[in-house]
Amino acid sequence: MAPLTIQRSASVPDELRVARCLSAPHRGPRLVFFSGGSALNGISRRLKRYTHNSAHLITPFDSGGSSEVLRNAFAMPAVGDLRSRLMALAEETDLGQPDIVRLFSHRFPVDAAPAVLESEVEQVLAGEHPLVRAVPQPMRMLVVSHLQSFAQHAPVDFDYAGGSVGNLVIAGGYLANERLLEPVLFMMSKMMDVLGTVRSVVDVNLHIGAEYADGRVVIGQKEITGKELPPPEERIQRLFLSDGMTEVPRAEIILPKRNRRLIQKADLICYPPGSLFSSVGANLLPARVGQEIAATQVPKVYVPSLGCDPESYGMSLCEQVGALLDILWSDAGPEVPATALMTHVICDSSVPTSECDAVIERFGIPCVPLPVADETGKRYDATSFCEMLVSLV
Structure with missing residues (x-):
């Protein structure tokens, strides 16, 4: 050519x-x-x-950061870069990012006292955190179902410090969908009105x-x-x-x-x-x-x-x-x-x-x-x- x-x-x-x-x-x-x-x-x-x-x-081959914690816990592909690209391509309004994008962008504190971190994690996984409750239905129901799937599978000593809520949602969806990324990435794309296509290469x-x-x-x-x-x-x-x-x-x-x-x-x-x-x-x-x-x-x-x-x-x-x-x-x-x-x-x-x-x-x-x-x-x-x-x- x-x-x-x-x-x-x-x-x-x-x-x-x-x-x-x-x-x-x-x-x-x-x-x-x-x-x-x-x-x-x-x-x-x-x-x-x-x-x-x-x-x-x-x-999906990254091995550092919060992706490393998820990979070690669940033997799964890295999802952090997928989440960040989905959010970069998400539709925005004159008022800024939609509530669903703010939720998926949220990270648990790194330097908080253990009791504070544990309380916030429990709120998020139970769907009671203000960022979760701000998401309109029926999206909130889907998000909570994936968070609860994550909670059911997570080891008791899982380290949430610095973790992204969006990563937890992807991991929960992955575990609930026969360990496949494509269904949960498709769902997140629709929820955030992603203006493009984001996929794991394999x-x-x-x-x-x-x-x-x-x-x-x-x-x-x-x-x-x-x-x-x-x-x-x-x-x-x-x-x-x-x-x-x-x-x-x-x-x-x-x-x-x-x-x-x-x-x-x-x-x-x-x-x-x-x-x-x-x-x-x-x-x-x-x-x-x-x-x-x-x-x-x-x-x-x-x-x-x-x-x-x-x-x-x-x-x-x-x-x-x-x-x-x-x-x-x-x-x-x-x-x-x-x-x-x-x-x-x-x-x-x-x-x-x-x-x-x-x-x-x-x-x-x-x-x-x-x-x-x-x-x-x-x-x-x-x-x-x-x-x-x-x-x-």
């Missing part, structure tokens, strides 16, 4: 495409993101102005592992990110899926048909900002991801993170592109052209020209510097980011 070019169409200028999206977001483009973590949440909140048809395939209880250049192998997302633990000052050579002890063959973990259809119907595919391996690369590990992307004739855009990403230690922009392509090639096949898996790399104009030239020379992928960073230079400006993407469709 010939690489696409970033330029204004003579008949449909960028400004017109943006204006069309702003005037009718319900008819906006179908953008598919392979995402995780919080890096895209701010952009997702702004994206609702341009399209209600974005789809977010989220990694519904399995697995972890990611990394093999480093010095031969070390670690298993667990928090071992890789350099956020909760000191970052390994070595380059990741290979990423893989694990049951927590040993590697799981890629062929055993297949991208579900419902998620394949999202890729097949996409108007644009984005590898967005986020931790290179644990947020973006992890979503590309299941079988059929690379094949489906290669077969879809749409723009496929990589937008690298700004600032410091401990996971891309010592890696140039060209090497970061190569790391993602290697994961995709291991599924799609090495004979697939790089431009069938990634048609553009778009970076901020602060990136040196030599970095962009290296991407073009090695992979033949256009690398386009654009002024898309905010005033800090460490994050993307949400409006510029969204308008850049919809202009490519």
Whole structure:
């Protein structure tokens, strides 16, 4: 497939495409993101102005924070990133967030006295907390049923400190629905009027592992990110899926048909900002991801993170592109052209020209510097980011 070019169409200028999206977001483009973590949440909140048809395939492999507590207690996928993306895409009113979103956003206190924490937990799980009671029926009845399901299954020593009520609702729904995430994510999407689609890339209880250049192998997302633990000052050579002890063959973990259809119907595919391996690369590990992307004739855009990403230690922009392509090639096949898996790399104009030239020379992928960073230079400006993407469709 010939690489696409970033330029204004003579008949449909960028400004017109943006204006069309702003005037009718319900008819906006179908953008598919392979995402995780919080890096895209701010952009997702702004994206609702341009399209209600974005789809977010989220990694369920996190092993830190409150997700770790749930995973250890129930042997389930990580749900924290799913919850936060659902809330980022939830419809908002002139009065702010709806009551249901405020409830799902609420976290139990970390530093409260044990008796205070226990009292609030009991109120929430019994459906008597003011945030629960503020939710109108029949949504409140559904929420309470999932909270009570959670309460029935939770171990007596479960640590609620810092836990998210939304995570408890998802976990309760997961346990009440034959240990499946899709039914409870669908329910939460409807309750919050989510303006898009949020799914786990696969519904399995697995972890990611990394093999480093010095031969070390670690298993667990928090071992890789350099956020909760000191970052390994070595380059990741290979990423893989694990049951927590040993590697799981890629062929055993297949991208579900419902998620394949999202890729097949996409108007644009984005590898967005986020931790290179644990947020973006992890979503590309299941079988059929690379094949489906290669077969879809749409723009496929990589937008690298700004600032410091401990996971891309010592890696140039060209090497970061190569790391993602290697994961995709291991599924799609090495004979697939790089431009069938990634048609553009778009970076901020602060990136040196030599970095962009290296991407073009090695992979033949256009690398386009654009002024898309905010005033800090460490994050993307949400409006510029969204308008850049919809202009490519």
